[in-house]
Amino acid sequence: MNLAPVIRSQSVGPLTLYRAEPPSQNEFGGYDEAEPEELELDPVAVHTLGGRDLEQLPEADRNTETIQLHTLERLYVADGDKAADKVVYQDRTYRVIRVEDYSLAGGVWISLAALEEE
Numbered sequence: 161m162n163l164a165p166v167i168r169s170q171s172v173g174p175l176t177l178y179r180a181e182p183p184s185q186n187e188f189g190g191y192d193e194a195e196p197e198e199l200e201l202d203p204v205a206v207h208t209l210g211g212r213d214l215e216q217l218p219e220a221d222r223n224t225e226t227i228q229l230h231t232l233e234r235l236y237v238a239d240g241d242k243a244a245d246k247v248v249y250q251d252r253t254y255r256v257i258r259v260e261d262y263s264l265a266g267g268v269w270i271s272l273a274a275l276e277e278e
Contacts, residue, residue, distance in 0.1 A: 167204070171202060180193070203232060226254075231269050234269050235259055256271050257273060
């Protein structure tokens with residue numbers, strides 16, 4: 161089953177995506193944070209998280225507003241020295257906390273993103 165046409169038809173994009181490179185070491189031995197690159201995310205379908213998906217989050221995270229993003233482009237969670245992708249949706253910034261690969265369903269990625277503290 162190819163879900164790509166469904167995502168394109170339900171797209172709310174383009175949304176702003178911020179992707180940061182890992183910090184680089186400077187001449188003094190410290191680390192400098194890289195400025196995040198501003199990209200466009202389109203197509204993207206967005207849904208609020210509820211039901212069973214909400215129950216699968218750690219209990220401490222269930223109070224945080226969480227959305228589900230259906231995209232044709234992979235998003236990234238924090239891993240090692242790499243920062244998580246951030247997405248701006250309805251003028252609020254969300255940090256990607258989980259990514260699932262549904263490549264057999266038309267190259268679809270389903271990601272969860274939690275609201276950043278304001």
